Amino acid sequence: MSDKIFICRCEDLTKEEIEQAIDEGYKTLEELKCKLRLGMGSCQGRGCLLLARRLLCQKTGKSTAEITLPPARPPFIPVSIGTLASDKNE
Amino acid sequence: MNEIVDHKADVVIIGGGVNGCSLAYQLAKRGMKIVLCEKGHLCSGATGRCGAGIRQQWSTRENSELAIKSIQIFERLEKELGQDIGLRQGGYLIVVHDKSDMKQAKRNVDMQKALGLDVSILTPDEIVDIVPILDVKGMHAVGATFCPTDGHVDPFKTTHAYAQAAIRYGAQLYKFTKVVGIKKKKKRIDSVLTDRGKISTDFVVNAAGAWSKQIAEMVGVKLPNKPFRKEILVTERVKPLFDAMVISFKDGIYFSQQEEGQILGGIPIPNEKPGYLTAPTFDFLHHMAKTLARYAPPLKHVNVIRQWTGYYDVTPDALPIIGEVEGIKGFIQCNGFSGHGFMLSPMVTKILTAYIADGRTPRILKRLSLSRFKGKKIVREVSVVG
Numbered sequence: 001m002s003d004k005i006f007i008c009r010c011e012d013l014t015k016e017e018i019e020q021a022i023d024e025g026y027k028t029l030e031e032l033k034c035k036l037r038l039g040m041g042s043c044q045g046r047g048c049l050l051l052a053r054r055l056l057c058q059k060t061g062k063s064t065a066e067i068t069l070p071p072a073r074p075p076f077i078p079v080s081i082g083t084l085a086s087d088k089n090e
Numbered sequence: 091m092n093e094i095v096d097h098k099a100d101v102v103i104i105g106g107g108v109n110g111c112s113l114a115y116q117l118a119k120r121g122m123k124i125v126l127c128e129k130g131h132l133c134s135g136a137t138g139r140c141g142a143g144i145r146q147q148w149s150t151r152e153n154s155e156l157a158i159k160s161i162q163i164f165e166r167l168e169k170e171l172g173q174d175i176g177l178r179q180g181g182y183l184i185v186v187h188d189k190s191d192m193k194q195a196k197r198n199v200d201m202q203k204a205l206g207l208d209v210s211i212l213t214p215d216e217i218v219d220i221v222p223i224l225d226v227k228g229m230h231a232v233g234a235t236f237c238p239t240d241g242h243v244d245p246f247k248t249t250h251a252y253a254q255a256a257i258r259y260g261a262q263l264y265k266f267t268k269v270v271g272i273k274k275k276k277k278r279i280d281s282v283l284t285d286r287g288k289i290s291t292d293f294v295v296n297a298a299g300a301w302s303k304q305i306a307e308m309v310g311v312k313l314p315n316k317p318f319r320k321e322i323l324v325t326e327r328v329k330p331l332f333d334a335m336v337i338s339f340k341d342g343i344y345f346s347q348q349e350e351g352q353i354l355g356g357i358p359i360p361n362e363k364p365g366y367l368t369a370p371t372f373d374f375l376h377h378m379a380k381t382l383a384r385y386a387p388p389l390k391h392v393n394v395i396r397q398w399t400g401y402y403d404v405t406p407d408a409l410p411i412i413g414e415v416e417g418i419k420g421f422i423q424c425n426g427f428s429g430h431g432f433m434l435s436p437m438v439t440k441i442l443t444a445y446i447a448d449g450r451t452p453r454i455l456k457r458l459s460l461s462r463f464k465g466k467k468i469v470r471e472v473s474v475v476g
Contacts, residue, residue, distance in 0.1 A: 035250065
């Protein structure tokens with residue numbers, strides 16, 4: 001078994017990779033998103049953003065309240081193109 | 091990356107998108123002292139929200155020329171910066187819908203070929219050879235134009251690579267730093283005021299994207315640019331289905347498959363008004379899904395996971411405003427890209443580097459100057475999507 005700790009499972013990001021990016025100066029969740037694709041997979045950050053925020057707190061000494069979560073993007077749960085394309089009367 | 095340490099610079103660049111960071115890198119490499127101010131994080135504006143396409147097929151010679159030379163630079167950028175920029179050249183397939191569309195397409199292709207571009211007109215059968223999931227009837231295609239060297243570059247990787255290279259050459263990049271004023275003295279730039287202090291400088295580059303208009307107003311310059319909200323969506327990852335970006339000027343749609351497998355695309359909502367609107371709309375989601383399902387029926391089963399918005403910084407002719415403003419020495423525009431700032435950035439910033447670092451005035455600067463809007467007939471770029 002691997003001893004890697006995965007923070008973002010959709011994008012395969014480990015604790016180590018995130019900590020390294022923080023050390024490189026990406027000190028907000030938005031920047032980690034741009035740099036690593038953190039939270040950009042199918043779960044839209046549900047699984048990873050709070051964990052990544054925790055790492056940011058530990059690394060920067062900030063409290064969770066000081067670290068803003070990226071805006072939630074619709075449609076919030078995955079919806080198929082076919083469903084979105086359908087008209088009311090179909 | 092916090093407090094301003096040095097209050098003197100040769101050039102202050104406003105805006106940490108791809109253009110600002112590319113210019114910071116090139117000027118710093120020439121030995122100039124560069125400070126870049128970005129009000130958010132790097133790529134927080136249009137760069138980080140764009141469709142990531144790079145295209146050379148335009149209707150105006152200026153855009154085609156800039157784009158062709160830009161792609162040549164993108165092709166060697168990975169080596170130059172020592173970092174992956176995610177370049178993939180799967181081509182752009184531009185759908186042609188009817189006779190008048192075909193007339194314009196032929197005119198464009200003739201002009202592009204004269205510039206040396208490898209571009210051709212496809213039959214409906216050839217369209218499906220290149221992108222098998224397309225439904226020629228559904229998208230009402232009578233043909234297409236195709237350029238195999240068009241494609242994609244990753245905007246985040248590219249901008250971060252430029253930024254890191256700029257820092258290596260001594261540039262100072264200040265994120266979360268807002269410019270609050272620009273001072274001039276006797277018709278020349280004197281200094282830039284930020285919320286972290288003042289920086290004296292000879293040059294200010296306005297690369298602030300959709301906020302360029304406000305920056306220009308700080309020195310009394312009026313830009314004709316208008317911000318337009320543009321929407322875009324991305325799906326879950328699916329197996330590799332196609333390499334080309336598919337676009338249509340008539341429907342305004344563009345979509346492609348990204349390196350990781352997501353389908354990403356956008357379309358304008360009819361009658362969208364200019365303004366700083368940020369909320370994503372359901373109208374877009376519906377209109378985009380409907381059009382996409384018509385173009386590529388197999389995508390009906392793919393799930394959309396996210397939609398977001400960004401701005402096009404739109405000029406009256408959809409060409410960028412590049413170069414020094416008449417009457418204010420040192421005030422340089424690098425904005426008004428009208429949705430094409432990422433793909434044109436390599437050449438535009440090279441031209442500005444020639445102007446700022448070498449005092450040369452490449453010919454195209456005249457055609458792209460702010461003064462072109464004064465009383466002259468405007469030749470509009472018509473090959474626009476999104």
